[in-house]
Amino acid sequence: MSNHIGFTPTKRESVYHLFPYWYIACRSDELQKKPKQIQLWNTKLVLFRDSHQRAYALLDRCPHRNVPLSLGRVQKNNLECHYHGWQFNHLGECTKVPASIKGENHSRRVPSFPVVEKQGYVWVYTDPDSEPNHLPYTFAYMDDPNYVSIRFEYEFDATIFSVAENILDVPHTSFLHGGLFRSGTQNIINWQVKRYPDRVECEYKDEPRPSGLFGRLLSPSGGTVQHFDRFILPNIAQVDYGMGETGKIMTTSSLSPVRDHQTKMYTVATIRKSRLFGIFRPLLEPVVLKIIKQDAVVLQAQSANQREFQGEEYTFHSTDVLGPSISRLMREASKEARILYDSNYSVAQEFSGKIRT
């Protein structure tokens, strides 16, 4: 985040500081008439909607006396500060100073952050007063009537890297989540990783059909399992299961860095409709929540330890299939802005191995 526009971002603790990109600030239905304060990369922003329901984001600090603008209210298309009633438009320009006789406003602008609202989320671009050269990520299948999409959110006390890797890490699932996620039988699975300039993908091959409800939900009629895990810059972690012709269960998590050791996960779970879905549906949330909470406990302890020992000090091992690639992408993206979602990108590197699970 640039600091040439009159504010000092607070000191960052994590090594993973991303260049300006789009992040989800909140769900669309969380932003109503009242202005809403959110945080991205340790910086407080205020979101508000104008009279046409368009969403905007400003730095949450009035340039006059530094009061949070989120204490105020929207007056037509302007955000009004609670202290002296100064008003600001969506560009952060001062449009009214009530006590002024001649309508003298003030030239100091509030930094304004690009906003795009789509698919039920309010996205904010973390470089103020700039023109993003790309659009936010698009969740697949959300508008396809053959699919059901379920949203959920969770806030972790952990860095964005830790959460991203956790979502895409296979080895911990059979250990930390034990019986919940994978059966006790030990399998050896072949994996193949493909690195692209803006993403990394792992295909797990010859994976046996998941047992139990999950497997039957995935494909009632059986078939070959296809399993891809993907990390897409700057912040998308995707677990993609397919089976046979049509079976599909995919979770796509967009991670928003709140503070260095606080990350909000916005997940869309997309499931191909089937006759079993009605049975599966009521079980989905309790099971998913139980898995997430097990992860959250470990990630919080990890984060507390990193603060205690003053830094992240990781060891990468051959069973960390995606971790090193995610770390490398994030570190590169924190040094220079990456062009994202470019369909012309070709594989930059490829390697494979086996894992016990």
Next chain:
Amino acid sequence: MSNHIGFTPTKRESVYHLFPYWYIACRSDELQKKPKQIQLWNTKLVLFRDSHQRAYALLDRCPHRNVPLSLGRVQKNNLECHYHGWQFNHLGECTKVPASIKGENHSRRVPSFPVVEKQGYVWVYTDPDSEPNHLPYTFAYMDDPNYVSIRFEYEFDATIFSVAENILDVPHTSFLHGGLFRSGTQNIINWQVKRYPDRVECEYKDEPRPSGLFGRLLSPSGGTVQHFDRFILPNIAQVDYGMGETGKIMTTSSLSPVRDHQTKMYTVATIRKSRLFGIFRPLLEPVVLKIIKQDAVVLQAQSANQREFQGEEYTFHSTDVLGPSISRLMREASKEARILYDSNYSVAQEFSGKIRT
């Protein structure tokens, strides 16, 4: 505060650090037999009274083992430490070490701060072991039988500048306090500011007689309103309403910097006695408290935001009639000691304008 006498003042966050001056430490009736710990400019002091009820102030740290002397008790005219029973007189000199055979005391003194008690307040001078060249501020009319004086206190989570400006700022009253303070009708008022070396005064001219109880209390028989707002170094904010020959309602607030973002306000409201006062009296405190609490909420949010964004970053506007002058006086007074309350001072600068309220 000097640091040549053996203690390190804690780091200050605000830009407004005043040179040594007098500040109210507490109300006289708050300092009884038990020593009392207070804070000024981030530094803990202990107040105590000797057997003649004279009040004194020492740094609240025993030079022997650094225990707060406020844990102890007064023995005759000395303050006794709770740990080893060492005693110190009002100059901070060690007068007794109980375990000593030959009565060897210790030469290390506790820094001692000048104290003056007057008009029901204990004032402390923030340079230890020094001779102040002036006396604390005197509240006017307190001893005049034609006036009633009411005291109240409030502790704000905000810098001393923020509180001083808030008290003397007219534009926010019609906005933040809305219906409570000023009526809905919009007036244009002429103001004239006079800057002196130790103070700044604003006269509001042609201000219509306040409506309602406040106006009738001010002057039952009508007349022309006179309204002055004053900031007097280092810490006095005064709102002075007169009407006709005798009408007078004046609030004088002496602000004590507790911590950089914590300020205690000691206010004396002085009102010319009239037959309406009995009606007005019971309403006074609830209305004043409501106004103060509205301010306190905004000031606390402002202060939290300044800490969040690591500093005060103000914009001054033509409707900030007194703010820039207060800021300038405080900044100058934080660089060099100012001679205060000098009746020979003449106006250094004068300017005027209009404001909508």
Next chain:
Amino acid sequence: MSNHIGFTPTKRESVYHLFPYWYIACRSDELQKKPKQIQLWNTKLVLFRDSHQRAYALLDRCPHRNVPLSLGRVQKNNLECHYHGWQFNHLGECTKVPASIKGENHSRRVPSFPVVEKQGYVWVYTDPDSEPNHLPYTFAYMDDPNYVSIRFEYEFDATIFSVAENILDVPHTSFLHGGLFRSGTQNIINWQVKRYPDRVECEYKDEPRPSGLFGRLLSPSGGTVQHFDRFILPNIAQVDYGMGETGKIMTTSSLSPVRDHQTKMYTVATIRKSRLFGIFRPLLEPVVLKIIKQDAVVLQAQSANQREFQGEEYTFHSTDVLGPSISRLMREASKEARILYDSNYSVAQEFSGKIRT
């Protein structure tokens, strides 16, 4: 504590930073099947027992993803991380990575701290991966059937120096503990201090026989009182009362630095058995606890003040009989490792004086 093995100890606030020595980590019965997190010198360690009940200590951070190993469990002789199930032996070597096919482990070790368990305590040496050149302190009389030994613990919010001096400081007892500890009559006592390279000892001479139960317990048949106070590097504070041939009441406190301003005291009170002991026994703990709590209140206020004023600033006085020697020993031992408990050491310095108590 060395930092050449891959971790950064957190910043220390106190001037008393000791070189690597043995400290009590916990009582033996506090370390059961579940791994236990403890802290020494601001550093989190995990203690665990192998299948033979031997105790070990590792740095409480998995080298893989920095999760505290104390969240995990012991599997045979290895400590298993809760996140990915990696296992580590008592040397901190990685012995299992469950997801690995070929059993590839990882070469990065967890720093391992020497442990000795004796006399009901688990002692840890604060230099990882090293060979201590001496053994932990041995409490005297613990195995002698003529003596009763009573253990108790207390955690003070204070530096290790403050607690050590407090235990061995005579003047505060008659003041802070007033009637509880010593009678109101004033005595003048001769003291003689002997400094050794690893310890300092004070003998109090011609001390009258303590009055009341304490005196009768010490020696029912009367006799001459012998009173020694000792500080032994790095952390032993001993109060040793003898009377006549056999009377003996000795408290030996081993102090463990948890954080700079947090110190855990492990005390063994050793008392020569006598027919009065049965009467005395039920009174012992309430009286001792009352004395400790009075000290704890003062030490906590002292510690808070030192943080407030950013440092320890002591004045040493002739009545501080042992304080300056303890301070000197600790300062020296924080610069270079001292050889401890060397029976060949002779007195390095000797001086004497009188004290009123």
